[in-house]
Amino acid sequence: MTRFRHFLAIDWSGAAGERHRGIALALADAEGGPPVLVDSGRGWSRTEVLALLRDDLPPDTLVGLDLGISLPFADCGAFFPGLGESPPDALALWALIDRLYEADPHLSAGGFVDHPAFAPYFRRHGGREGARFRCDGADHGRGRFRVTETAQAAMGCQPYSNFNLVGAAQVGKSSLTGMRMLHRLRGSLPVWPVDPLPRAGSVVVEIYTSLAALEAGRAPGRSKMRDRSELGEALATLGSPAPAGAGPIDDHASDALLAAAWLRKVAGDAERWTPPGLTPEIARTEGWTFGAL
Incomplete structure (x- = not known):
């Protein structure tokens, strides 16, 4: 069992400009049913996603962001070794x-x-x-x-x-x-494991959609799905129904839909929150990818 009521997966983009086809949001409900795309009506901007997370997030939501929440630190003892004012965490x-x-x-x-x-x-x-x-x-x-x-x-x-x-x-x-x-989310939404996992409320974690695809039976190098039948098979492996429809689907949308269902499936697994390599120092500096063991 998990204390979360909603699972929001965000396929993110670092491309230049305001609005991005590469940003996709999908929401799964703890009660079941297929994950659904969250449509902005005109394509998401990064500032709109920020506003949603800060002001309009459903209660008790586990948010998965498909990006790296930090840079390497442990390998060289610093983010920017040799730089006099390299950030400490x-x-x-x-x-x-x-x-x-x-x-x-x-x-x-x-x-x-x-x-x-x-x-x-x-x-x-x-x-x-x-x-x-x-x-x-x-x-x-x-x-x-x-x-x-x-x-x-x-x-x-x-x-x-x-x-x-x-x-x-x-x-x-x-x-x-x-x-x-x-x-800009500081004070509004904790980010695990840089912040401790709160006993209640919403929290952000880093995800890697390829990891969700592997656990859904997709082979390495074949994580991207551009057909709804492929997505349906992967969702079924995770025990989730598929959204209605057939034919082509954007791979950003399929990544988000699959990741939302995956978060719902694995969020209650205590091992996911206590991976062997995650030390307090790593949590403070590098963070972690939820689900990486």
Whole structure:
């Protein structure tokens, strides 16, 4: 059993501009039934999602955000090793990113990775790999990993570093914009495990939709679903009915629908909230991906 009454999965986007086809929201009810898409009527903006989470969230909702809530820290003892004022924890990291680009519209964070103090830590377009991207020689070619991303890889996922901003699989841009939103949610909505899991009320967790797809029977490399029949099969594996309809579906929508049903299925599993690699120090600095064991 779980104390949550609603499960909201958000497929996020770090793309430039105001409104994004890549943002999709899906809601599942603890009482059952198919997950449903939450339609803004004109495509979601990041600021609208922020307003929903802060002001209009259904009570006792477990919110899953498909982005990285922090950057690697444990591997080098700092987010930005060698930088004199590297933030000491995730909360300070969120505040730094939001403060530096407070005037940038739409919760964008593109300027952060071009800042001369931080650019050396990122892999950017045009083959611009910063001198500190690999942090003393990460050899898998995907950059620095958080502890939770190493756990994801061990489960069969194919994570990429949040310092990587290149390629279709990159999550760096969405993570940085998401951190701006998380900073602005302070005092309104706790974020596990940076914040302790509250006994009641709503909470945000980081999710990885590929992990939900794996647990729904999808093979690694085939997590994206663009047909409602495929989505229906995956939902059935999770014990969830499928939304009505047939034919093509946007993969952002299918990711959100599947993740909402997955959250409903696994939220009551105590092991998900106490993964072996999650220490107080990791919670404070790197955070964790809900469901990564």
